[in-house]
Amino acid sequence: MFGLGVPELLIILVIGLVIFGPGKLPDVGKALGKSIREFKQANKEADKPNDAMANVTPTPKELAGKKDENK
Known part of the structure; x- marks a missing residue:
């Protein structure tokens, strides 16, 4: 997936063991x-x-109804 092999995973595991x-x-x-x-x-x-x-988005019909309400 990320190009991680066995050696990289072991290093990550060791770092995790040291930290946590x-x-x-x-x-x-x-x-x-x-x-x-x-x-x-x-x-x-x-x-x-x-x-x-x-x-x-409103339809043109809905927009026309709003224009009439503003008058």
């Missing part, structure tokens, strides 16, 4: 996985058409 320690690393991984899952779900929901926002 072996006790906190599973919690960090769990939180990261949950965040990615929620992001993907929100992204899928954003792709679905929303009926409330389907027609945002």
Whole structure:
């Protein structure tokens, strides 16, 4: 995906162990996985058409009615 191989992943894992320690690393991984899952779900929901926002621009007929109201 990002061109990461086994050596790069091992370096990242070692840095994570040094920063967070072996006790906190599973919690960090769990939180990261949950965040990615929620992001993907929100992204899928954003792709679905929303009926409330389907027609945002007024039609010429609606614009004509507004002109009459302003007079």
